[in-house]
Amino acid sequence: MSGMQARPSSAALRLLRLLADPNEADCLEGDIGEEYSDIFERRGKTAAAVWLWFQIVISIPSFVKSQLYWRNTMFANYLKTAWRNINKHRFFSVINIAGLAVGMACCILIFLWVKDELSFDRFHPDHNRIYRTVVRTEGTWWTSSGWALAPTLKREFPEIRKATRVALRNSLFSFEDRSLYKTVAYVDPDFLEMFHFPLRSGDPRSALAVNQSAIITEKTAKAIFGNADPMGKILSVNTNQYQVPVTGIVKDPPSNSTLQFDVLIPVKIAGEAVDTDWSYESSCYVLLDENASLDDVRKKIAPVVMKYDQRTKTLRTLDLQPLTSIHLHNLSGGGPILYVYIFSIIAVFILLMACINFMNLATARAGARSKEVGLRKVVGAQKSDVVRQFYGESLLHACLALIAAVCLVLLLLPAFNNLAEKSLNLSLTRDAGVLLILLAITLVTGVVSGSYPALFLSSFRPAVVLKSASSSGSSRPRLRKTLVIVQFSIAIVLIIGTAGIQKQLNYIRSADLGFNRHHVVTMAMNRVVRSNYQALKEEILRDPGVVNVTAASSRPTLVGNINPVYWEGRDPGQYETMNFVATDHDYVKTFEMEIVAGRDFSREFATDVENYIVNEAAVRMMGLKDPVGKLFSIWDNKGTIIGIVKDFHNRPLSQEITPTVITLRTNWAPVVMFVRVRPVNVARTMDRIEETWARFCPGQPFEPVFLDESFDELYRSDRRMGVVFRDFAALAIFISCLGIFGLAAFTAQQRTREIGVRKVLGASVAGIVLLLSRESLILVTIANVIACPVGYFLMNWLLRSYTYRTSLPFWIFLGTGILAYLVSLLTVSYQAFKAARTTPTHALKYE
């Protein structure tokens, strides 16, 4: 038999070549060929083939082992090379790692924040089955509903297993000589079974079973009772409106709960009548059955309000909002989820920018490393080996950056928490998710930033790079330029965003609200204060530092009550609601509102108690030509319109001014007292008011708040986001500057000899600085051109949620552009000056 016939199949040989260690493949193939021929001759072709494949199969574990072994050995070598490179170019390494670290730290912070935002209300085991009811009517919606809704739903629909009312009130709690305002939630016994608010003491089943009972949080227990045991002690609510014994102590609601309360009291403390009362004064939460389909339930409960609430005349449908979306989604669209998206995108961009820095410097230095790559290839490295090497290197950088980033996060977290009003912490041991995300961030950073250098450098042809005399062939300038443009565009967009948000915040701060919110002190009124109000008012008015005193059922910054109204000439079928505020005399005067027609309430007209003042929005809604003197009523309280007040912003600026009525009627108890003080010696005036207060309402807490503070409170989350946005924009700029700084340093190094020659030939320092800066200025110009329209659209989209918003003037874009020029010029010029001032002889001696 000839040797040719005894050859093993070529498929098997190819497979062997693929699997085996390349150094040993030759002998291996020879040996297998030899033994194959032996078997072939003795036992035939089939036996030989079986033997061959059997050999391949049982060899696989060893092949794998050997591959891993060599990889490991080479990996150690790559690590060593990478470390040497980091050490040799410390300056560039620091820039690289610092940029990556800052980017990763940003990512980690944003991740922690996003994780916290998304965790809202998810700590309740049944969070997926809990919903809040929403009443929808044409064009608007309310989260408040009638008291009777919860018991009705539970009674009528078997799919609704549990239901609770939640009515939040600010009430005065007294024990012995201590009195404090606390947020109380009036709830049903189902509350503790639906939500996960564990009791520290007391029995969850019976703690709310008796109508006269109260569960207080640990913090409240500490504030009222100190270290004494509160169980069984009697608390007085609103100065003896109710007397309730403490039947349980609940853990403080976690910060990621939308339901925040200090005290829980059964709704029925007000009597059984609440079960049939349809006034919109509480919200309602329901727990659906495990097998219930949400769509079915929604369809079934939609007509409930119309069916049971006899007074409702316009179409109102009941709907459900998932508990977990309450924090993130406003019913009108938008909400914090918007910030979750925006910040996630920013995190990705910032990390991308840091990666771009890395790529840029790596490719810029490619020339210097081309020799190394060439040599590796000459001694037998495959392309894939070089790819692996550079990935390893970028991963090493990413790991070093991760360590720096974690330190940075630990350092910055307190400040960030302060800024974002959160209590985030980075616990690597307790939270596997954080650890995973850290690994993921590192891996992504390493792979993304290593990908370009790896693929680019590995494709060098050894003969070419080793032959070329100069190691400094500046490689791929176009790609580097593109990356710098991308970086700067992102940074510029962020700056435009910051400027836009700041401008909107300024607009809010200086907006003409239709009333004067400055120098007005607000004080909460309870029953005791109310009963002494007239005397207190007269006494305070006597103070020379006080201009006016009034009281009302709500602050003009947020007039929220909704009530059905009737006016002379209304369509019989028409049903409308308006916001209203019940006031004392002088409300319009105290807030310096403007009466555009008719007159203000006056003590000279005793009948004014029955009369109304409406705002212009109300006039527009009623469609009356001459409203003054027309009959008007809220519910059944008939009266006359005597004046029209100029529109004032009774809702946050994100919402439209709503039709509003001002009344003197006393059916609605005032809850806030307002004192307008003269803007001089305010502190002295406040002291005197406090004295008077203590004289007339002994024992009642005096907690004055200036109206402009409570106005600012409305926009706190917007302001907070503005600050966070600004800081991230600053970081983005910092990272891009690091990038061009490194590049400028590199270019200066590359062109040392060129600069030397130019200087010898008589170039000035200024000329050389210009030469070195020109390139980055061009790049920034292009970035500006790209970023401005993007920023413009982004800002329009962001500000869309404000009904009353600022414009985006041209100077914002111009200013941002100039800022970008200045920053980049400053960054580059340091290197440029350094290079330009070197003595030419040094430069020419170089190398």
Place this chain on the structure above:
Amino acid sequence: MPDRDLLSLWEGVYLLSIWELKENAYGVTIKKMASWKTGRVLSYGSLYFMLAQLVRKGFVEKNAGEPIPRRGGRRKYYYTLTERGKRALRTSFEFQKSLWRDIKEPVFD
């Protein structure tokens, strides 16, 4: 005792096989010899992984022979023990002996 020259059991098997085969120690024969000594079916994969290790540790030398048509035109690669390999065999042997010498109670009959 120099730790790194202490051989594993399989290293010992291969080194002794190569020693016994003298001038005829190459892939096929080494594998057959080791297989015969241990009574196991061995794969070429494991053989060459082990041989590469032994070469790297300096216990054996690898020398190319002439190309042979029977091997598909491939050379034979002969393996021979180095001085260091011999020393390693001896150290391991001495070590084994010393281990047993110290045992007072018989472990088995």
